[in-house]
Amino acid sequence: MGYGIETRCCHGVTKIVEEHSFGAVSVPIYQTATFAHRGIGESTGHDYSRVSNPTRDELEQTVSSLEGAVDTLAFSSGMAAVSLALELFDGGDHLICSEDLYGGSVRMFSAVGERRGLSFSYVCTSDERLVEAAVRPETKALYIETPSNPTMQITDLRAMKALADRHHLLLIVDNTFLSPYFQRPLELGADLVIHSGTKYLAGHNDTLAGFLCVRDKGTAERLRYLYKTVGNCLSPFDSYLTLRGIKTLAVRMERQQANAMALAEWLKGQRKVEQVFYAGLPEHPGHQVQKGQGDGFGSMISFTVDTEETARRILERVRLIVYAESLGGVESLITYPLLQTHSDVPKEVREHLGITERFLRLSVGIENAEDLIGDLAQAMEDREEGHGEIAGRTDGEENQDEV
Numbered sequence: 001m002g003y004g005i006e007t008r009c010c011h012g013v014t015k016i017v018e019e020h021s022f023g024a025v026s027v028p029i030y031q032t033a034t035f036a037h038r039g040i041g042e043s044t045g046h047d048y049s050r051v052s053n054p055t056r057d058e059l060e061q062t063v064s065s066l067e068g069a070v071d072t073l074a075f076s077s078g079m080a081a082v083s084l085a086l087e088l089f090d091g092g093d094h095l096i097c098s099e100d101l102y103g104g105s106v107r108m109f110s111a112v113g114e115r116r117g118l119s120f121s122y123v124c125t126s127d128e129r130l131v132e133a134a135v136r137p138e139t140k141a142l143y144i145e146t147p148s149n150p151t152m153q154i155t156d157l158r159a160m161k162a163l164a165d166r167h168h169l170l171l172i173v174d175n176t177f178l179s180p181y182f183q184r185p186l187e188l189g190a191d192l193v194i195h196s197g198t199k200y201l202a203g204h205n206d207t208l209a210g211f212l213c214v215r216d217k218g219t220a221e222r223l224r225y226l227y228k229t230v231g232n233c234l235s236p237f238d239s240y241l242t243l244r245g246i247k248t249l250a251v252r253m254e255r256q257q258a259n260a261m262a263l264a265e266w267l268k269g270q271r272k273v274e275q276v277f278y279a280g281l282p283e284h285p286g287h288q289v290q291k292g293q294g295d296g297f298g299s300m301i302s303f304t305v306d307t308e309e310t311a312r313r314i315l316e317r318v319r320l321i322v323y324a325e326s327l328g329g330v331e332s333l334i335t336y337p338l339l340q341t342h343s344d345v346p347k348e349v350r351e352h353l354g355i356t357e358r359f360l361r362l363s364v365g366i367e368n369a370e371d372l373i374g375d376l377a378q379a380m381e382d383r384e385e386g387h388g389e390i391a392g393r394t395d396g397e398e399n400q401d402e403v
């Protein structure tokens with residue numbers, strides 16, 4: 001594929017005029033469950049949409065092209081992709097995971113993986129020695145998120161690849177936070193890349209999607225067999241929405257990163273802000289490693305403030321930035337990991353990671369950067385007024401339904 005990544009995002013992989021009906025420039029939505037056979041043994045190449053569908057095919061091939069995969073499978077959500085990845089393992093197998101993992105993945109591993117007889121160790125994968133020390137005879141894989149969620153720690157993927165090779169482990173990377181526009185783990189030796197396509201790839205806070213991008217043919221064939229068997233595939237319409245989102249991936253990622261940089265710098269200068277976690281800041285401990293393994297730093301920022309009251313006040317008062325879970329879309333969102341994304345993570349683990357009542361996570365969108373700064377500034381400033389209730393108490397009783 002000779003074209004640059006921006007071109008591949010925009011044009012996908014088919015030759016429009018020859019391959020789409022009537023020369024449609026936009027990929028048609030093949031809203032069909034099944035496909036007619038002209039005669040015995042005369043399949044059109046598609047038989048039933050759980051197995052394959054032309055709209056989803058186009059999406060899968062486009063994502064393969066962006067990640068450098070031999071095959072990509074598109075799922076109804078990111079968690080559906082994580083769930084199928086677990087099917088590669090048998091009872092007794094052990095996986096080593098980044099300790100600072102998406103809360104839903106931690107829940108999947110404990111509620112589904114452990115019941116199937118798998119075991120998981122959570123270590124700080126930024127420290128190669130800790131990973132090495134966690135390897136057991138039954139260890140089968142490393143499961144990495146970098147930057148991690150929500151404390152934005154960077155893991156050195158080349159070091160993880162070398163370690164995986166020494167111990168014959170599969171290297172699995174959840175690449176949701178940077179997307180293939182900024183980081184392509186398969187090129188650095190990973191075996192499997194996972195995405196919540198709900199986030200940057202689809203990019204508009206309007207659809208769920210998930211992906212498994214596979215490096216080798218054998219694993220791809222195994223996963224394809226499981227995929228058609230389990231049936232957690234992406235619908236034709238959601239495949240179309242995700243393809244439509246990917247067309248602008250490159251411009252969105254650039255703009256969101258520029259906004260994130262401006263916000264991170266501004267946050268650093270605020271009296272009520274204690275610490276800013278953003279890999280794009282030169283003082284971030286993983287900054288140099290990220291510079292060497294990706295093309296950018298993305299647009300996820302976490303920060304801590306002076307008091308719980310300030311944190312709650314910000315969540316209550318933001319007008320433009322939306323207080324909501326999720327990330328990666330064009331609209332900026334602010335999240336309270338303690339009560340939202342990470343409320344299922346055990347308390348000791350949360351405390352060890354520093355996910356306290358003073359910790360906030362920001363997904364920076366494509367708005368005007370000054371408007372975003374202005375919104376945070378007005379939300380943070382001291383002024384006389386009563387504080388309404390936001391998100392209930394922190395003792396866990398009034399948590400939202402965790403996603």
Ligand SMILES: *Cc1c(COP(=O)(O)O)cnc(C)c1O
Nearest residue numbers: 077078079102174176196198209
């Ligand atoms: C959101 C997310 C997931 C889960 O994806 P869904 O599309 O919400 O099912 C997995 N990993 C990371 C890093 C995420 O941010």
